[in-house]
Amino acid sequence: MMLNMVQALNQAMHQEMEKDPRVVVLGEDVGLDGGVFRLTEGLLEKFGPERVIDTPLAESTIVGASIGMAVAGLRPIAEIQFMGFIYLAINQIIAHAARLRNRSRGRFTVPIVIRTPYGAGVKALEHHSESTEALFCQIPGLKVVVPSTPYDAKGLLLASIRDDDPVIFLEPTKLYRAGRQDVPEDPYEIPLGTAKIVREGEGVTIVAWGAMIPVAQQAAEIVGKDGIFPEVIDLRTLSPLDRETVLESVRRNGRLLIVHEAPKTCGLGAEVAAFVAERAMFQLDAPVLRITGQDITVPLAKGEDYYYPSPERVARGIKKIMES
Amino acid sequence: MIKDMFQVLAENGRARPELEPKLPPSDLQKLYALMATTRAADLKALKLQRQGRMGTFAPSLGHEACQVGSAFALQRKDWVFPYFRDLGTYITLGLPLKNYFLYWMGNEEGMRIPADLNIFTISVPVGSQLPHSVGCALAMKYRKEQAAVVAYFGDGATSEGDFGEALNFAGVFKTPNVFICFNNQYAISTPVRRQTAAKTIAQKAIAYGFDGIRADGNDVLAMYALTREALEKARTGGGPTLIEAFTYRMGNHTTSDDASRYRMEAEVKDWSRRDPIERFRRYLRDKGLWDESFEDHVQKEAEDLINKAIEEAESTPPPRPEDLFIHTYKDMTPELNDQLAELRDLLKGGPR
Numbered sequence: 001m002m003l004n005m006v007q008a009l010n011q012a013m014h015q016e017m018e019k020d021p022r023v024v025v026l027g028e029d030v031g032l033d034g035g036v037f038r039l040t041e042g043l044l045e046k047f048g049p050e051r052v053i054d055t056p057l058a059e060s061t062i063v064g065a066s067i068g069m070a071v072a073g074l075r076p077i078a079e080i081q082f083m084g085f086i087y088l089a090i091n092q093i094i095a096h097a098a099r100l101r102n103r104s105r106g107r108f109t110v111p112i113v114i115r116t117p118y119g120a121g122v123k124a125l126e127h128h129s130e131s132t133e134a135l136f137c138q139i140p141g142l143k144v145v146v147p148s149t150p151y152d153a154k155g156l157l158l159a160s161i162r163d164d165d166p167v168i169f170l171e172p173t174k175l176y177r178a179g180r181q182d183v184p185e186d187p188y189e190i191p192l193g194t195a196k197i198v199r200e201g202e203g204v205t206i207v208a209w210g211a212m213i214p215v216a217q218q219a220a221e222i223v224g225k226d227g228i229f230p231e232v233i234d235l236r237t238l239s240p241l242d243r244e245t246v247l248e249s250v251r252r253n254g255r256l257l258i259v260h261e262a263p264k265t266c267g268l269g270a271e272v273a274a275f276v277a278e279r280a281m282f283q284l285d286a287p288v289l290r291i292t293g294q295d296i297t298v299p300l301a302k303g304e305d306y307y308y309p310s311p312e313r314v315a316r317g318i319k320k321i322m323e324s
Numbered sequence: 325m326i327k328d329m330f331q332v333l334a335e336n337g338r339a340r341p342e343l344e345p346k347l348p349p350s351d352l353q354k355l356y357a358l359m360a361t362t363r364a365a366d367l368k369a370l371k372l373q374r375q376g377r378m379g380t381f382a383p384s385l386g387h388e389a390c391q392v393g394s395a396f397a398l399q400r401k402d403w404v405f406p407y408f409r410d411l412g413t414y415i416t417l418g419l420p421l422k423n424y425f426l427y428w429m430g431n432e433e434g435m436r437i438p439a440d441l442n443i444f445t446i447s448v449p450v451g452s453q454l455p456h457s458v459g460c461a462l463a464m465k466y467r468k469e470q471a472a473v474v475a476y477f478g479d480g481a482t483s484e485g486d487f488g489e490a491l492n493f494a495g496v497f498k499t500p501n502v503f504i505c506f507n508n509q510y511a512i513s514t515p516v517r518r519q520t521a522a523k524t525i526a527q528k529a530i531a532y533g534f535d536g537i538r539a540d541g542n543d544v545l546a547m548y549a550l551t552r553e554a555l556e557k558a559r560t561g562g563g564p565t566l567i568e569a570f571t572y573r574m575g576n577h578t579t580s581d582d583a584s585r586y587r588m589e590a591e592v593k594d595w596s597r598r599d600p601i602e603r604f605r606r607y608l609r610d611k612g613l614w615d616e617s618f619e620d621h622v623q624k625e626a627e628d629l630i631n632k633a634i635e636e637a638e639s640t641p642p643p644r645p646e647d648l649f650i651h652t653y654k655d656m657t658p659e660l661n662d663q664l665a666e667l668r669d670l671l672k673g674g675p676r
Contacts, residue, residue, distance in 0.1 A: 024466070050466045056496055058489035064455020065462060065493060071444065072403070072463035091486075095449045096456070102651040104445045105436035109654070140652050164654040193657065240657035 002180040008150035026053035027079030059088035083118035084127030097166040098141030121174040123301035131262040144238040148213035150181040155190030172211035195242035201231035204255040219314035254285035264292040286324040291317040332545035337606025359388040361626040362412035381428040384411040386574030389600030393547030405457040405475040421633035451484035461499035472558035480511025495532035500558035508573035513586035529566035541569030542600040
C-alpha cells in the first residue's frame with residue numbers, strides 16, 4: 001500500500017497494539033486529537049482511554065510514568081510533541097530510563113519508545129526545529145533511531161516497540177508527508193543498529209540520516225552531472241552505531257563526507273569522523289569533511305535557509321572533497 | 325507539639341484508645357523489633373563508614389517510626405518506590421540487609437532486588453521516583469490488579485517539578501498511589517520553610533484534588549494506621565493520598581555532611597526527647613509487652629542479623645569487568661564488546 005511516513009508509523013502502532021496488550025500510548029493530545037501531526041489517529045477509538053492516554057502537560061512525567069509502567073510490565077510509547085520540549089524530560093530519560101537495567105542488575109528494564117518529531121526545514125516556530133540527537137547518543141543505555149522513509153519508519157518503529165531497551169525515536173518532521181512509498185501491510189522489523197547503503201556509488205561515501213537523506217540524494221544527482229557518483233549511507237540507528245557498514249564503504253571509497261542538520265560541534269558527525277580516523281585512516285585519500293547545521297540557534301522561518309544544509313551546499317562539499 | 329497532626333501515641337507513650345490500630349501483641353512487638361533493628365543497623369553503618377569499610381550514605385536515625393510504621397502496612401502485592409533514606413523500609417519489607425550494606429559499599433549488586441519483592445531501586449535525583457510510582461499505579465489500574473503503590477520522599481522533594489507533575493497526574497487519573505513525605509525539617513542545610521510557604525506539606529494535596537494528612541512521623545502506630553487506611557483506599561478505587569510524616573533528621577544528611585554548621589544543638593536536643601523508639605517502648609511497657617529481657621533478645625537478634633549481613637557484604641567479590649558492561653543493554657553492542665576486550669587486555673598486562 002502506498003503510504004506516507006505518518007501513515008506508516010500510524011499503521012505500525014495500530015498493528016502492534018492489536019497484537020500486544022502491553023503496548024500503550026501516552027502523551028499530550030494523542031487521544032481525542034490523534035496527535036498534532038495525526039500520528040496516533042484512530043488509536044483511542046480502537047483501544048480506549050486506558051491504552052491511549054491524553055496526559056496533562058508534563059513531559060517529565062510522561063516519560064517518568066512510562067518508566068513506571070514499563071517496570072510493571074507494560075510497553076509504553078510516549079509521545080513528546082516536539083523535540084524542543086524533550087528537555088523537560090531529560091532527567092527521566094538520562095537518570096532513569098537509560099540506567100535502570102544497570103542499576104537493578106537487569107531486574108528492571110525499560111522497554112519504552114519515546115517518539116518525537118525533530119528537525120528543521122519546515123519553517124516552524126522556535127523550539128520546533130530541534131535536532132539534538134547527539135545529546136542522547138552519548139548516554140549509555142539509550143538507543144536512538146531515525147527513519148528516513150515510510151518503509152523504514154514502519155519497520156524501525158515495530159523493532160523499537162519490541163526492543164527491551166529504551167528507544168528515542170526521532171521522526172523527521174520534514175519527511176512526515178514528503179512522499180509515499182509502497183509499505184507492506186504485514187508487520188515487519190528492521191533490526192536496530194543496522195545502517196543501509198541507500199545509493200551505491202564510488203569515490204566518496206556520504207553518511208547521513210533522517211531528513212538529510214533526501215538532501216544527500218539530491219546532492220548526488222547534482223554532482224552526477226560532473227561524473228561523480230557518491231555512495232550514500234543512511235545510518236537509521238544512531239545508537240548503537242553500525243560502524244562496520246560505514247568502515248567497509250569508506251575503505252572502499254577512500255573519502256568520507258558526513259551530513260547532518262544538527263550543529264557541527266560535538267554533533268554525531270564528530271563521532272563518525274573519529275572512528276573512521278581510528279580504524280580506516282590510511283584508507284582515506286582526503287580529509288574527512290562535515291556539512292552540517294551552523295553552531296547557532298536554529299533560526300526562525302526567515303533565516304532558516306542559512307542554517308539548513310541544502311543539496312547545493314552538500315554538492316559543493318562533495319566537489320571539494322573530490323578535489324582534495 | 326504541632327497541632328492538627330494525626331497522633332495515636334502521645335510523647336509519653338500513652339495511647340488514645342479510640343485510635344489504636346487493632347494489632348495483636350506479637351505484631352506490636354515485631355514493630356518494636358523492626359525499629360530497634362533499623363537503629364542498630366544504621367548506627368553500625370555509621371561505624372563502618374567511619375572505619376572506611378563503607379562509602380557515603382544517608383543515615384536513617386530518627387526515621388524509624390515513619391519508615392517501619394508505613395512499610396508494615398504494605399501487602400506483598402503492593403509496590404514501593406523508595407528514595408535514598410529508607411533503611412527501616414527495606415528491613416520491614418524483607419530486603420536482605422546484605423543488599424543495603426553492599427550497595428553503600430559501592431557494589432551495584434546491592435540493588436539487585438530479589439524477584440519476589442516489589443521494591444523499586446534507589447532514586448538519588450530528588451523526587452524523580454514520583455513519576456515512576458504514578459506510572460506503576462496506572463499499570464496496576466489498567467491490569468485491574470488490586471495493588472497500591474507507595475512512593476517515599478523527603479520535604480525537599482516537594483519543591484521539585486516532578487512532585488507537582490506526579491501528584492497532578494495521580495489526581496487526574498485517580499491512581500492507586502500513596503505518597504509518603506518524610507518531612508524531617510531539612511534538605512541538607514535548607515530548612516523546610518525555605519521549601520514552601522505553605523503551612524503544611526499535606527495541604528498541597530488539596531490543589532491536586534485529593535486528600536492530604538499530616539501524621540506524627542515519630543509515632544509508629546499513627547504511621548501504620550494512616551498508611552493502612554490510604555493503601556486500602558487506593559486498592560479499592562478511592563484514588564491517591566498524600567501523607568506528611570512530621571519528623572526530624574537526627575543525624576547528618578549524609579556521612580559527608582556536618583549538620584552543626586546550620587542548625588542549633590538545642591533544636592536537636594529538643595527533638596531527641598521525642599525519640600520514636602523510646603516512645604513506643606513506653607507504650608509497650610505499659611501494656612506489659614516490653615521488659616529488659618525482651619530488649620536483650622531484640623538487640624541480640626539485631627546484632628546477629630547485622631553481623632551476618634556485613635560479613636556477607638564484605639565477602640562479596642568486587643564486580644568483574646563484564647559485570648559493569650552487560651547490563652547496559654539487553655545485548656552487548658559491538659562497541660561495548662571492543663571496550664570490554666580492551667579493558668580485559670589492560671588488566672591482563674597489570675599496571676604499567
